[in-house]
Amino acid sequence: xVQLVESGGGLVQxxxxxxxxxxxxxxxxxxxxxxxxxxxxxxxxxGVSCIRxxxxxxxxxxxxxxxxxxxxDNAKNTVYLQMNSLKPEDTAVxxxxxxxxxxxxxxxxxxxxxxxxxxVSS
Numbered sequence: 001x002v003q004l005v006e007s008g009g010g011l012v013q014x015x016x017x018x019x020x021x022x023x024x025x026x027x028x029x030x031x032x033x034x035x036x037x038x039x040x041x042x043x044x045x046x047g048v049s050c051i052r053x054x055x056x057x058x059x060x061x062x063x064x065x066x067x068x069x070x071x072x073d074n075a076k077n078t079v080y081l082q083m084n085s086l087k088p089e090d091t092a093v094x095x096x097x098x099x100x101x102x103x104x105x106x107x108x109x110x111x112x113x114x115x116x117x118x119x120v121s122s
Contacts, residue, residue, distance in 0.1 A: 002026035002111055006096045009116030012086055020081040020116060022096030027111075029053055029072070034079045035104030036070065038092035038118075048094070050104030051079060059104065086120045093117050 008020040022034065035050040049070040050059040058070055069082040079096065094116055097109035 004096045004098060004111050004113035006094060006113045006116040009094060009118045011119045011121065013121050014086060014088055016086050016120070017082070017084045018086065018118060020083065020094055020096075020118070022079040022081075022113060024077045024079075024098065024111075027098075029077055029079065029098060030074060031102075032098040032100055032110075033102045033104050034072065034096065034098050035109065036079075036081045037095045037097060037106065038090075039095070039115075040089075040092040043092075045095070045106060047104060047106055049081060052102050054102055083118070086118075088120045088122045091118060091120045 003025045005023045012018055030053050033050055033052045036048040037045055038048050039045040048061055048064055049068055051070045051072055067085045072079045096113040098111045099109045
């Protein structure tokens with residue numbers, strides 16, 4: 001069974017940190033781009049960050065640059081999102097997704113996790 005499972009979400013005060021984990025099973029992430037997306041209540045799902053495992057290239061949306069860091073552990077078939085200096089507007093369900101074409105795009109991902117909730121209090 002092909003699965004992506006997110007973990008690490010929770011409740012944190014503004015300015016705090018969380019590390020999200022995306023664990024893949026049933027396939028390897030080595031030949032994929034892996035992205036983090038988020039969806040706040042009543043809002044459209046949006047991209048957050050992406051890592052291309054073929055060469056380690058990374059991408060960040062402007063609203064998380066300098067605060068979030070995406071990384072991977074190939075041996076564990078896992079991708080992480082370190083989230084620092086969290087803001088209330090970061091509150092959302094965070095999703096991990098993988099794309100075979102090495103590019104992250106909202107509607108172009110092949111596999112999606114079910115999400116992990118991040119709540120940032122003011």
